[in-house]
Amino acid sequence: MNVGVLLAAGKGERMGSPVPKQFLEIGGKMLFEYPLKAFLESDAIDAVLVVTLKGWLGTVKEKVRSPKVVDVVEGGKTRSESVRRALEYLEKMRPEYVVLHDAARPFLRKETLERVLSEAKRTGAATAALKSVDTMVWKTESSLRYVPRDGMYRIQTPQAFSFELLKRAHAEGGDWNDDTEPVQALGVEVTLVEGDPFCFKVTYEEDLLLVEMLAKEWR
Amino acid sequence: MNVGVLLAAGKGERMGSPVPKQFLEIGGKMLFEYPLKAFLESDAIDAVLVVTLKGWLGTVKEKVRSPKVVDVVEGGKTRSESVRRALEYLEKMRPEYVVLHDAARPFLRKETLERVLSEAKRTGAATAALKSVDTMVWKTESSLRYVPRDGMYRIQTPQAFSFELLKRAHAEGGDWNDDTEPVQALGVEVTLVEGDPFCFKVTYEEDLLLVEMLAKEWR
Numbered sequence: 258m259n260v261g262v263l264l265a266a267g268k269g270e271r272m273g274s275p276v277p278k279q280f281l282e283i284g285g286k287m288l289f290e291y292p293l294k295a296f297l298e299s300d301a302i303d304a305v306l307v308v309t310l311k312g313w314l315g316t317v318k319e320k321v322r323s324p325k326v327v328d329v330v331e332g333g334k335t336r337s338e339s340v341r342r343a344l345e346y347l348e349k350m351r352p353e354y355v356v357l358h359d360a361a362r363p364f365l366r367k368e369t370l371e372r373v374l375s376e377a378k379r380t381g382a383a384t385a386a387l388k389s390v391d392t393m394v395w396k397t398e399s400s401l402r403y404v405p406r407d408g409m410y411r412i413q414t415p416q417a418f419s420f421e422l423l424k425r426a427h428a429e430g431g432d433w434n435d436d437t438e439p440v441q442a443l444g445v446e447v448t449l450v451e452g453d454p455f456c457f458k459v460t461y462e463e464d465l466l467l468v469e470m471l472a473k474e475w476r
Numbered sequence: 477m478n479v480g481v482l483l484a485a486g487k488g489e490r491m492g493s494p495v496p497k498q499f500l501e502i503g504g505k506m507l508f509e510y511p512l513k514a515f516l517e518s519d520a521i522d523a524v525l526v527v528t529l530k531g532w533l534g535t536v537k538e539k540v541r542s543p544k545v546v547d548v549v550e551g552g553k554t555r556s557e558s559v560r561r562a563l564e565y566l567e568k569m570r571p572e573y574v575v576l577h578d579a580a581r582p583f584l585r586k587e588t589l590e591r592v593l594s595e596a597k598r599t600g601a602a603t604a605a606l607k608s609v610d611t612m613v614w615k616t617e618s619s620l621r622y623v624p625r626d627g628m629y630r631i632q633t634p635q636a637f638s639f640e641l642l643k644r645a646h647a648e649g650g651d652w653n654d655d656t657e658p659v660q661a662l663g664v665e666v667t668l669v670e671g672d673p674f675c676f677k678v679t680y681e682e683d684l685l686l687v688e689m690l691a692k693e694w695r
Binding site: 386388389390391392393394395396397399400401403404405406408409410411412413434435437438441446447449451453454455457458460461463464466467470471473474475 | 605607608609610611612613614615616618619620622623624625627628629630631632653654656657660665666668670672673674676677679680682683685686689690692693694
């Protein structure tokens with residue numbers, strides 16, 4: 258059994274909006290509903306668990322009416338805590354693989370999540386990632402430090418792992434921006450799978466116009 | 477006098493298309509025509525120089541019929557060589573400021589280029605940049621090295637410089653992915669200006685669907 262976990266428990270404090278970004282309504286749908294649709298439509302995903310903010314549990318449950326969604330549960334204070342809550346919940350289901358996706362990346366394609374899952378089945382751990390094409394700098398107080406671009410990747414979600422591996426990675430607690438980092442800390446190699454330029458993370462208010470335009474064209 | 481330089485001399489070898497990406501026709505226009513429009517419409521820009529590939533000089537000249545475009549010239553083998561050809565051409569015009577933009581970033585807004593130019597007028601050197609929101613990794617043969625995200629920026633174009641400063645930065649030759657790097661090597665601080673998520677670089681074939689969708693909505 259493969260379970261999709263939709264992480265929709267972020268507060269989105271960089272957005273400057275009172276409504277967390279995953280609940281912004283754009284193109285007639287809340288943003289979290291876009292990637293949810295990809296999970297629901299994929300035959301590779303047997304069940305979906307949604308992790309969200311306490312105050313939004315009711316709203317999300319109302320929007321999510323597919324029997325494929327096994328539950329909507331409350332997340333933790335950090336992304337990693339939310340992942341651990343999902344893992345605890347899934348304990349009784351004992352899935353073979355879990356596919357995690359951030360609801361702040363609305364334009365998820367079914368093909369991308371299936372590509373990542375299928376690679377994780379081969380190697381145990383995989384993530385969508387894109388080669389970095391921009392010049393990257395670290396800004397210090399007085400200067401810019403240029404970071405070599407070769408071999409640099411931007412990690413996206415979806416990320417897929419064997420359930421047992423992800424549990425081990427989270428056994429000691431800790432906080433990370435994604436789940437490949439604690440998995441790799443176990444000495445496990447994480448495979449990078451071709452990501453998708455559509456699957457960008459909505460972070461700032463400036464991103465919303467882009468989301469609006471794409472929502473119009475997104476089937 | 478402020479001159480806009482549109483760099484359209486790249487071969488786009490990562491695209492896998494026989495036609496360099498700036499000449500792909502999407503939404504009834506070649507990609508280089510999108511940012512050109514922003515240059516033409518901005519009152520802050522007095523003249524525009526287009527640098528392009530030898531084999532495409534005729535096509536570009538045909539498309540570019542505005543008297544604001546002073547010329548279409550042949551670029552060099554590398555991005556930096558193309559910039560130096562532009563600087564040589566501009567010598568006789570002696571502009572105060574130049575605004576450089578990569579034609580591979582089609583969705584340039586007039587407001588962005590004006591923001592960058594206006595900051596360069598204050599400090600001498602400015603570039604559009606976006607905070608990095610994805611987890612970044614360097615991929616080595618056997619592992620991923622996680623790069624701290626705090627303080628990390630993705631450098632975009634437009635980039636604006638005082639003409640004299642940019643000339644000094646290029647006086648000794650050299651090749652860079654952008655023009656802030658040789659400017660900073662002179663000990664000059666480069667200001668980062670809020671970039672634009674629309675202003676991404678078209679690099680891979682996978683980016684084209686995104687371009688097609690946006691072109692439909694782009695005014």
